[in-house]
Amino acid sequence: MDDGRRRRRAKQGRRDARRRRSRNEDAGELPLIKEVRRALTRGHPIKLLALASGMIHLSKPDRWGYLKAEKREPFPLDVVIAAYIGMKVRESTAMLAVLAELLPDDAEWKARCRLEVETRTHLLPTWLAHLPDIRVHRVVRKTHILGDRDELWLGARLAGGQELTCAVAINHNMFSEVADVSVWATPIDEVMRGDDRQDFSSAALSLADAKAWIRHGLEHAFFPDDSDSSPGCRPLLVWLVGHLPDGGEAYRRPSWDWQEAEAVIDEFFASTVGRRFAGSGYREVLDAVLETGTGDPLRWSAARIRHALAGASYDDDGIPLEVQINAPELLRAYVPFAHARSGIREELTDEALAAIDNLAPAYHEELIDSARDHGDLFGEEVVAQ
Known part of the structure; x- marks a missing residue:
């Protein structure tokens, strides 16, 4: 390598280092910025999706908090979003893009997030730039032999080709409520091949029926924080369900003779x-x-x-x-x-x-x-x- 090329490479390295330092200093006070950066660089989209979903979940008041010795204060999501909007870095753009999709019932904040992303020029991964194009393509129903538990396994594919699987446990002992939610960075076909648990039978469930089952189960989930091992996944589930077709039939309790x-x-x-x-x-x-x-x-x-x-x-x-x-x-x-x-x-x-x-x-x-x-x-x- 000649001296000129070596000097140019060293100069470029110094410029890149300055940019990294500047970016880190600008974003130093931005909440969760390190977590967002790690999620962007660690491959599967589930990291960033789960992070945003958890933030949304924690921003909701705990309706049963008055019964608990230690009360959880709601996560200040509106303050955090405002901070992301104020910081023009790639990490904040990525999080705003996810929040623009996953925020469930706040049209104003969704619109602000979406508008801010549209005004920026940061290069985002294909799956994130086209996040609304996610497609839930398969649902498997697993029923326990004792009849009081169903699991709905949703297989989804992002625009970049990455796949994820969401497992939804439904408890029929009360009101067929959603009792647990978990998300896997694994294609549903692979998950099904590896599931050899006793006492469960498997059957396909239509996408529309899955939507009806889960919506009913979410509406009747009275104690999600007490029964759910991963309550922070629920906003992600709500978003996935929004990509399922309407017209299905909710679960019906069997009528015994x-x-x-x-x-x-x-x-x-x-x-x-x-x-x-x-x-x-x-x-x-x-x-x-x-x-x-x-x-x-x-x-x-x-x-x-x-x-x-x-x-x-x-x-x-x-x-x-x-x-x-x-x-x-x-x-x-x-x-x-x-x-x-x-x-x-x-x-x-x-x-x-x-x-x-x-x-x-x-x-x-x-x-x-x-x-x-x-x-x-x-x-x-x-x-x-």
Whole structure:
């Protein structure tokens, strides 16, 4: 290399270094700028998408914060966006481009972000420059054998060809709410090939039905921060769902044949394990318990058990207290009987029985306290069988 070329290269290196220093100094006070830079340089778009999604999630007030010892202050997203607009660097342009898409319900800020990006000349990756062109191309429904949990796996492809997969867990024990969301930097076909979990069956779900299922589940997610392992992914899910077609049908709880259910109950009370519960009121207790969760008389998860035995309250509707208090023992006899009828493997039955054992003491205590408040104990101690 001749001296002239060496001098030119050294001069260019000094210019590049000055530009980097200037950029870092200008953006030194910009919130999360280092995280944005790392997300831009580490390959898959999921890094930047997840970062923006988390910011949006944290900007929303915690509606159940008043029940918590440590209250979370909302992330000042409007202040941060204003700072990004004020700093004319590539990192801020990239974040504004993502926020222009993911901001769910603030038309003014979305428009400001989009307008600011349009006025800048920073070179952005293809996937980011064409972020609105993302396409959700496949949805797989995975259903747990106990029936109270579905997972919808959404496969999406960005304009640059990168793919991601979003997993949405739906809990049917309450209102078929979205209980958990996670995002993977992996194509859905690859995720499906690597998923060999027991107890799940797979089926295709139309894109329109997936949209209806998830929108219903998001609207009925009352405690997302408590159940969701990654609540910061929810704004990203909302954005993905917005790219699905309309016209689908939301999840419908199965309608169980009451005559078949009655036949199962008759068989239980006639069995060796069920005969000791033949006294007055036990059938009414079992009928009430069967109304919980999915209503399936033959499948009982630990989660459904928790729902069935939570919040015990005595109500004098003709069922003796000594019968109501034995609901955990009734379930302990009924669940193995039901699972034997439906072919549920022993390990899942054991999980349900363990949940009964763990919840029984609290159930007894709450029920007795409630009965005492009603004045129905008369100083006598009621003991479970």
